[in-house]
Amino acid sequence: MMNRKNLTLSFFYYLLSAFGISLTLKASIGVSSFNSLNATLAEFSQIKIGTITAILNFLFLISCLLLDRQPKLKNYLTMSIALLFFGSAINLFTYFVFPLFTLHSYLLKCLLFILGTIIAGIGTGKVLKYQLLKFPIETFCLFLAERTTYSFKFYRYSIDLFCIAIALLLTFTFHLTLMVREGTVISFLLLSPVISFAKD
Template sequence: MNSTTISRSLFFYLLSAFGISLTLKASIGVSSFNSFNATLAAFSQLKVGTITTGVNLLFLGACLFLDPHPLWQNYLMMASALFFFGSTINLCYYLLLPSFAVPSYVGNVLLFITGTVIAGIGTGKVLKYQFLKFPIETFCVFLAERTKYSFAFYRQAIDFVCIGLALALSFLGHLPLMVREGTLISFLLLSRVIARAKE
């Protein structure tokens, strides 16, 4: 693995975090996984990037448990990248974007689509370079290898669980809904952008 691939992987990893920050700023809902993170952040009064890092670290720990031949240096690298990932979300969302005002609903929809495309490109490129991995997808791969169910089954199951938990927390805590039209836009658009960026 050469230094160019490593630096590009880190760049696109953080680009994905920036895209997520834009979708949060749009305030029309977010993707299924991020809807849980954003709702839990509001419920716990922690920053959304901090929650995102924490939840991803839990999945990373599960991957380590399931991995029959773990390479510790890879897991340490992924853990470090996750801290940078969450910090980038916090930096963009709480420090850089608050002063950025979108005057209309249509503008917010366009901002969300822009953020989704940026996040998708970042994610797709990271997957293409195969240096850094996303813990949830890796966790689903391990489960699929050990059971009769497919990767898609487990990945969609996690999405549904995240949406359910986000809705439950929203109603219990009387919090703004994060499962909205943005969630549907992300469902329709994100995977296509990721697939194209991987080519």
């Protein structure tokens, strides 16, 4: 019974994280490193950003399945369902809810971004606390760290840098909207402490 309750809460906080990410997108002052790639690919491909986010996470999830020495298919199925809801929630807020209002003040955009980052961080931290749902990128980095001499932090930052590099390459090559901006820096400084606070 307790496990079911915690799983329900995990799904709720997973969706809360999606809500926070959507707020950072609405602020339009740049986004986190991974989301900068998602947003750039979404503009380049004309596929909704929530769908792109889910697809990239699915790729990491498949990689985790291949690296997992003791894979539990039930857990991966649950994660797949969570990712579908995650991507759908981002699409819902980004394309149907948040277009109903506009922000003209740069200060308000910054405040909205900070709020979104805090909400996303709380959602992520709580999901990590319950340990029932995983975030594919973090799990992928953990598996790699277990099998090599490099640390989890090394792989996680490497993915961040890779995402930023690809986002910038696509942006300047195809003249897309620049997603690596001040919001990327704010997210880099703020997100991890909020996740740690919510997790403890």
